[in-house]
Amino acid sequence: MPLRLLAVALSLLLSVCFLGLVAYKFSRDTLEHQWERGRAVIDHGAHWSAEAVSFIDFAEGIDAPACSDAMLTALRTRLFQHEYIKDAGYLDNGHLLCTTTLGRSVEPMPITEPDYLSSTGYNIWINEPLALSPNARGFIIQKGHFNTVFLLESLPTDFPPGIRWQAVYRSENLTETIVGQPGIYRGLPNDRRFSVTVNHHYAEYCSDVIPYCIGVESNHWRMLNEHRWLVALVLLATLGVFAGTYWLLDSRLRQYNSLGNRVRRGLERGRFHFLYQPIVDLNTGGIVGCEVLARFEDPLGPLTPGEFIPEIERRDLTWPFTEKVIYNAFTDLETQRDLPDGFGVNINFFPQDLYEDLSRNLPYILPLKSTRFRMVVEVTEDKHLDANSARNTLAWLGDSGYDVAIDDFGTGYSNLDKLHQVNCQTIKIDRSFVSDIEEGGIKSTFIAYMVQIARELDVKIVAEGVETALQEKELVQLGVHFAQGWRFGKPMNAEALARVVACSTGSNAPVSAGH
Numbered sequence: 001m002p003l004r005l006l007a008v009a010l011s012l013l014l015s016v017c018f019l020g021l022v023a024y025k026f027s028r029d030t031l032e033h034q035w036e037r038g039r040a041v042i043d044h045g046a047h048w049s050a051e052a053v054s055f056i057d058f059a060e061g062i063d064a065p066a067c068s069d070a071m072l073t074a075l076r077t078r079l080f081q082h083e084y085i086k087d088a089g090y091l092d093n094g095h096l097l098c099t100t101t102l103g104r105s106v107e108p109m110p111i112t113e114p115d116y117l118s119s120t121g122y123n124i125w126i127n128e129p130l131a132l133s134p135n136a137r138g139f140i141i142q143k144g145h146f147n148t149v150f151l152l153e154s155l156p157t158d159f160p161p162g163i164r165w166q167a168v169y170r171s172e173n174l175t176e177t178i179v180g181q182p183g184i185y186r187g188l189p190n191d192r193r194f195s196v197t198v199n200h201h202y203a204e205y206c207s208d209v210i211p212y213c214i215g216v217e218s219n220h221w222r223m224l225n226e227h228r229w230l231v232a233l234v235l236l237a238t239l240g241v242f243a244g245t246y247w248l249l250d251s252r253l254r255q256y257n258s259l260g261n262r263v264r265r266g267l268e269r270g271r272f273h274f275l276y277q278p279i280v281d282l283n284t285g286g287i288v289g290c291e292v293l294a295r296f297e298d299p300l301g302p303l304t305p306g307e308f309i310p311e312i313e314r315r316d317l318t319w320p321f322t323e324k325v326i327y328n329a330f331t332d333l334e335t336q337r338d339l340p341d342g343f344g345v346n347i348n349f350f351p352q353d354l355y356e357d358l359s360r361n362l363p364y365i366l367p368l369k370s371t372r373f374r375m376v377v378e379v380t381e382d383k384h385l386d387a388n389s390a391r392n393t394l395a396w397l398g399d400s401g402y403d404v405a406i407d408d409f410g411t412g413y414s415n416l417d418k419l420h421q422v423n424c425q426t427i428k429i430d431r432s433f434v435s436d437i438e439e440g441g442i443k444s445t446f447i448a449y450m451v452q453i454a455r456e457l458d459v460k461i462v463a464e465g466v467e468t469a470l471q472e473k474e475l476v477q478l479g480v481h482f483a484q485g486w487r488f489g490k491p492m493n494a495e496a497l498a499r500v501v502a503c504s505t506g507s508n509a510p511v512s513a514g515h
């Protein structure tokens with residue numbers, strides 16, 4: 001999956017999670033709020049009914065004539081101790097004779113049939129018009145000669161906008177609205193007094209003291225509409241989460257898959273493999289050696305040497321890489337019986353490894369210890385080779401039986417005058433000189449000069465990048481004895497190399513055998 005798509009997918013997932021969490025929290029808070037307000041309504045009713053029971057008990061015990069000043073004073077005094085009861089009255093024979101707020105009535109007021117008779121003998125009126133004021137409605141609880149009144153407006157019904165509710169009196173066969181919007185209370189079973197649907201939150205609470213319940217419902221869309229600004233803010237934050245996550249992931253993934261990291265991981269996980277390009281003796285046509293060329297491929301695709309070599313240098317992985325090249329190439333080639341003893345295996349070294357003297361570790365590379373091949377160290381000339389330590393290493397390599405070849409000779413830092421200071425056995429003419437032959441370009445004229453210098457210094461000369469018969473012919477005429485290039489074979493695997501070596505005409509005498 002392309003990196004960007006992966007980053008988008010992960011960021012989307014995270015943003016959705018964020019939005020989900022906020023929605024969940026909002027939803028929980030709303031429910032919590034509903035729960036609190038609903039319970040407050042129920043608690044008020046429950047407290048009031050508890051107060052009513054104790055008040056009526058007290059009133060029954062007053063030792064004073066009915067509706068006398070002494071009785072009314074005792075009742076009023078007691079009312080001060082109660083929070084919820086707003087009025088109390090004395091009844092006889094189905095008529096109300098006096099109340100604490102109005103005093104003794106001139107005319108005894110007939111009372112209506114109660115809405116409900118509790119199992120403990122209390123008569124209950126719900127949503128009843130009250131004597132104390134023309135618009136007042138309330139709850140009335142009565143037993144014996146006394147009743148108590150609770151005003152409906154003292155219920156804490158300050159629900160936030162968007163929440164609808166209904167309080168009901170609920171007995172076995174009666175569900176009567178006390179206050180609120182009809183149709184909200186659902187009468188769910190005890191264990192399921194709570195429900196969340198796509199559109200609604202619904203919760204229901206009942207008092208343990210009296211059969212008094214409330215259903216509270218909030219509509220999600222109405223709530224969202226109520227909290228428009230909050231919703232806009234949350235959406236903006238979600239967008240921020242998406243953008244932030246995308247930026248972070250994208251940069252992390254890019255970093256993870258950067259050239260440098262791919263190459264480092266590739267080195268640890270064996271993503272390199274090696275190909276071999278034949279080096280041919282132009283006089284005999286025999287293949288006398290090969291150059292080992294690294295290839296890289298990981299799940300993200302291949303990388304060219306032009307891409308991975310600079311990364312290896314940048315990350316100071318040059319020596320571990322060269323060790324791997326040597327280990328793999330010699331292990332690989334050793335399995336090919338068709339390759340003759342003394343067959344030249346050219347390995348590209350980094351000049352900085354010669355400078356830092358790391359190549360002295362060569363004897364510890366196992367397949368090299370017992371090899372029947374001959375290793376040629378290929379190195380491009382650069383400033384590192386001017387240093388004494390590099391020169392000493394080159395001398396040590398020669399003494400230890402390794403050949404040294406100066407690669408890409410004639411380009412960049414290479415310098416004919418300095419050649420005699422470097423201990424080398426071969427120089428490799430860069431491809432750019434060879435490809436110039438056909439055009440008769442100025443560069444090709446240097447080849448004759450290089451051949452002459454090589455003769456004087458007694459070093460072999462190999463032409464790189466030979467692609468055509470004409471180039472081959474010209475090189476032979478100029479006195480170049482060894483060549484490498486597509487004309488003789490592209491980089492190939494070890495089996496293919498062994499096959500072409502076996503089929504090649506002429507002697508397969510190693511490169512060091514002559515020039």
Ligand SMILES: Nc1nc2c(ncn2[C@@H]2O[C@@H]3COP(=O)(O)O[C@H]4[C@@H](O)[C@H](n5cnc6c(=O)[nH]c(N)nc65)O[C@@H]4COP(=O)(O)O[C@H]3[C@H]2O)c(=O)[nH]1
Pocket residue numbers: 277292293294295304305306309325348349350407408431464465466467484485486487491
């Ligand atoms: N157009 C054309 N090209 C030809 C022809 N014959 C050979 N080549 C290419 O020329 C390059 C020769 O390798 P180089 O000069 O050592 O240059 C190498 C070498 O400097 C570096 N490299 C490759 N493998 C290794 C390695 O294992 N270690 C180190 N240190 N460097 C390596 O990467 C460079 C490029 O390697 P490659 O891409 O494999 O490219 C190789 C080879 O494939 C031809 O006839 N025509």
